[in-house]
Amino acid sequence: MKPHNPDRVPKDVYLSFVSSLSGNRMTLLAGVIVHSATFLAVAAKTQSPVYIFLAVAVILVFCARMAIFRLFDKVNKDALTFAEIERWEKILVVGAAGITTLLGIGSGYAIFFTRDSFAELACIAVTMATMVSVVGRNYGSRMAVDLQTFSCCLPMIICSVMTLDFYRGILSVFLIPFWLTTRAMATGVREFLYENVIARREIASIADRFDTALSNMPHGLVMVDEENRIQVINRKACELLKIGAPDRLKDRDLGAVLRYGARYSFMDASQPELILRQLTQVAEGSLSRTLIHFPEALSLEFSASRRADGGAVLIFEDVSTRVKAEQKILHMVRFDALTGLPNREYFGHLVQDYLARQSKKRGPLGFMILDIDEFKHVNDMRGHVTGDHLLCAIAMRVREMAGSAIVGRLMGDQFILFFPHARDRQVLDASIRKLHAAIQGQYEVDEITFLVSLSAGYAVLESDAFAMDEWSVKADLALFESKSRLKGGITGFEHEMDGRYIEQQKLKADLREAVAANALHLMFQPMFKADGTRIECAEALARWVHPEKGSIPPDVFIRLAEEMGIISQITRFVLFKACEECMNWPDHIAVSVNLSARDLRDADILSVVSDALAHSGLEASRLHLEITESSLIDEPAVVRAILAELRSRDITIAIDDFGTGFSSLSYLDTLPLDIVKIDRSFVRNIVEDTRRLKLLRGTVHLARELGLKIVVEGVETHEQLVLLNKYRSTDLIQGYVFSPPVPSKEIGILSQALNRRTAPRRRSKVA
Known part of the structure; x- marks a missing residue:
């Protein structure tokens, strides 16, 4: 040059x-x-x-x-x-x-x-x-x-x-x-x-840049020769390992430096040898990288590579934040965010882990499910925040009283417990019942005293017969038995319950066949004008007549259909059949169909409704769709969008069983609604209880202020009807006072009868 x-x-x-x-x-x-x-x-x-x-x-x-x-x-x-x-x-x-x-x-x-x-x-x-x-x-x-x-x-x-x-x-x-x-x-x-x-x-510039890079890189770096003497070490490595200044460590033995750090710094005495051993393993290729946890919540991840001259390069970084985040994520995956108890999946893992460790041990094991009675009313009356606080208080007491038992949160207001090996069945049975009694009683939450009862079902079996899913079913059957007998009770599993369970499974299979074969039929309960002179709409109600058991109550087979995931098939059948039947009625009568929570989880219901209207030829304005508050809990934004789309097609949207949910009033203003159907529980005591009447009138007034039409359900007596008409508290009446559910052909007959009854009145007015 x-x-x-x-x-x-x-x-x-x-x-x-x-x-x-x-x-x-x-x-x-x-x-x-x-x-x-x-x-x-x-x-x-x-x-x-x-x-x-x-x-x-x-x-x-x-x-x-x-x-x-x-x-x-x-x-x-x-x-x-x-x-x-x-x-x-x-x-x-x-x-x-x-x-x-x-x-x-x-x-x-x-x-x-x-x-x-x-x-x-x-x-x-x-x-x-x-x-x-x-x-x-x-x-x-x-x-x-x-x-x-x-x-x-x-x-x-x-x-x-x-x-x-x-x-x-x-x-x-x-x-x-x-x-x-x-x-x-x-x-x-x-x-x-x-x-x-x-x-x-150039060399000085490169050396300066190299020194700058070493000093500012976020990783610790140590280069050693074939005899493990330090040739290069950056400032970050010294800071992470707390082993002094870099200029003092040149040509020092790495092992001696680490042992010095263990003696005068924060490392444990075993960690220097661990680092050197894993450094050798990483450098030889038997490990790609290794994570070492130090005191003071420090986690360092090491990687190393062998150099051509026999030395090695050790690179490590502080991954404490990542480790904490992973631990937090793992905790979130394994534990319930509200109560801090293991969730169902991790609970099962803990049980399986216990059984693996105690595989040679013999003796009875216990499995119990707890369900808080009437917990929904706490949310309704006191709000979800107080409900959550109460749930946490109950979870804490269950955990404190459980002793050596493994406790988890099953779902909602249910807890699940696993009791380890006991001396004999009587001792374990007594322990379970003692725990159930101890967690009942008063709870002080948000300066409110709650008297809480928990229904329980449990199963006690030998360890060699344990199967998580099977035991869960047995305990659930026992819990169902407890709740059907007396709230706050506890029932142990009995073999007779298996027979009832098998019977229920058979009923599910029969229901699946009935739905597939369109073996259900419809009844229709009409909605009358408040004075009873005209039918405005009729609600389609699914009915199932079992070939052997006879008529199955709707609340039974609808619940089974929801558990089986076939409720949407029933909804499709009801929609198509109801629209067809409505075409046989007078033009002023609409038909109302209930949608389940599952129906509103995705937009498939839009095409089902369109197909039903197109197949029958029914005008969209004659179709009413009813939703319940429970369908709004999981994904309110999705439900709101689907309802808005249906309403834009001139379909009427009604909210059913209004007043039984946890935040009913908020829906009136936020959802695209046309009709509010007030639950029968509002009407039941309005004649005797003036407060119930005032509550009903206030709700009706609020709904009308928002431009909504009122339907009152469950009107059964003439006195109730008179009171509703006196205060103009409804637009339509649905109840036995006018008509029970009837077959489709009866709707037209009832309408004609009303027309004949009202015709003399109209003629007399003209005369």
């Missing part, structure tokens, strides 16, 4: 070359002494005053150069521009050329004028020696080398030629190659130094 001209050479490099012209000043002093002494000796030998003059001139030039050097030393080098550096180069070169010019003149004068052999030898020898030193002192400036060589050689060449001596002329010509050689040597030195300066700068 050749140095560029001053305009392109880096300024600091150019300045260093120029500065070299003022260096090595002691050699200049030695030189001026030799030069002046030589000239004085020649003057004494030849008796020529010229050499006395030259000796004095050499001393004066030396003094001038020293003065220039002092001025150059005082200059602020960092502030110099290229032009200023070049000007200083010329000044320094001129001073150096002054000495060589005097030497050249002295040598030339000795050759031509004195013709004294001593004078020639002395002057030429000193001059040539000085020329050799030009390479060592003035390599930094091509101008200096050229000017000094030219200024000393030219007088000798001219004087040699002037002697008209052939051999002297030949010798003088040889000065030209000497000049060129000197010039080439200086250029070579300059280029070599230039290349080294540039290389050193």
